[in-house]
Structures are given as C-alpha cells and as structure tokens.
Amino acid sequence: MKLRVSEIKLRSRIRMDPGDLSDLMQSMRKYGLIHPVLVDTEHRLVAGYRRLCAARKLDWENIDVRVVDIKSKKERLMLEIEENRSRRNFSPEDLDRARRLLDRSERAGFFSALWSSILDFFERIIFFFRRGRIEED
Numbered sequence: 001m002k003l004r005v006s007e008i009k010l011r012s013r014i015r016m017d018p019g020d021l022s023d024l025m026q027s028m029r030k031y032g033l034i035h036p037v038l039v040d041t042e043h044r045l046v047a048g049y050r051r052l053c054a055a056r057k058l059d060w061e062n063i064d065v066r067v068v069d070i071k072s073k074k075e076r077l078m079l080e081i082e083e084n085r086s087r088r089n090f091s092p093e094d095l096d097r098a099r100r101l102l103d104r105s106e107r108a109g110f111f112s113a114l115w116s117s118i119l120d121f122f123e124r125i126i127f128f129f130r131r132g133r134i135e136e137d
Contacts, residue, residue, distance in 0.1 A: 001036075002062045005055050008037070009044045014080055018053040025054045036064035038079065046076055047083040 027034075033055070037048025045052060046068060055063045070076050090098070104116040 001065055001067060003039065003043060003065045005052070005060055005063050007043050008039055008052060008063070008065070009042070010049075010052075011044055013045075013049055014077070015049055015084070018050045021050060021054045021057060024050055025058055028054050028058060033064050036066045038083070039065045039067055040070040040076070041067060046070065047080050 028051070033051060035048070035051070037051050038046040040046055052063065068079070070079070104112075104119065107113070107116060
C-alpha cells in the first residue's frame with residue numbers, strides 16, 4: 001500500500017535524531033524503498049522513522065507502507081523497539097565477502113563464470129559445516 005508522505009503523522013518516538021541520512025538516501029534513490037515503513041490505521045508512524053525522513057528529504061510524494069492495527073501504546077513501543085533491536089549490521093568479514101561476491105559477479109566469460117561457481121560451491125560447503133558446529137554448541 002502507498003500513502004502520501006505528508007499523510008504520515010509523527011508522534012513521540014524513542015529515536016528523535018535520525019542521524020546522517022546520506023547513505024540511506026543514496027540507497028533509496030538507487031533501489032527505491034526496500035522495506036516499507038510501518039503505520040497504524042490512523043497513519044501514525046510506528047517504525048521506519050529514518051526511511052520516512054529520507055523520503056521527505058528526497059521530496060517523495062508517496063511511500064510504501066504496511067498498516068498494522070495497534071491496540072495499545074505499549075504495543076506501539078514494542079514494535080518500534082523490536083524493529084531496531086533485532087537488526088544487525090554487517091561485520092567486516094561480511095562486507096569483505098560481499099565485495100568478493102560482487103567482484104565475481106562482474107567477471108565476464110565462460111572460465112570466470114565457472115571459477116566463480118566453483119568458489120561459491122566451496123563457500124557453501126564451508127558455511128554448511130560452520131553452521132552445523134554452531135547449532136551443536
């Protein structure tokens with residue numbers, strides 16, 4: 001569902017300062033909104049404050065939303081907390097792997113594609129065994 005950005009109402013929030021939005025704005029410009037903001041049935045923002053702020057700075061007229069029926073102030077707070085608590089930034093190792101995968105995806109030619117497939121296969125095997133060890137602990 002889409003709403004006009006101007007229709008979304010802000011109430012008191014846990015996070016009052018959205019921080020630097022330049023990376024988020026660049027991402028939204030390039031890829032659009034990956035995750036919709038969360039609003040209640042009266043169009044009050046529940047979660048997605050930084051995304052909404054970025055959309056406003058980008059002069060977006062509309063934004064994707066997910067509407068939830070909030071029964072209490074506590075439920076509103078719990079949803080806002082949960083969305084921000086449960087996310088996890090990439091580790092340096094994750095970012096390094098992402099760079100390697102992107103580099104591999106940009107290589108052209110049969111042998112480059114074959115080599116990338118072989119490397120991906122072995123990385124999946126390593127991941128499988130590491131995951132098994134983690135689940136055993």
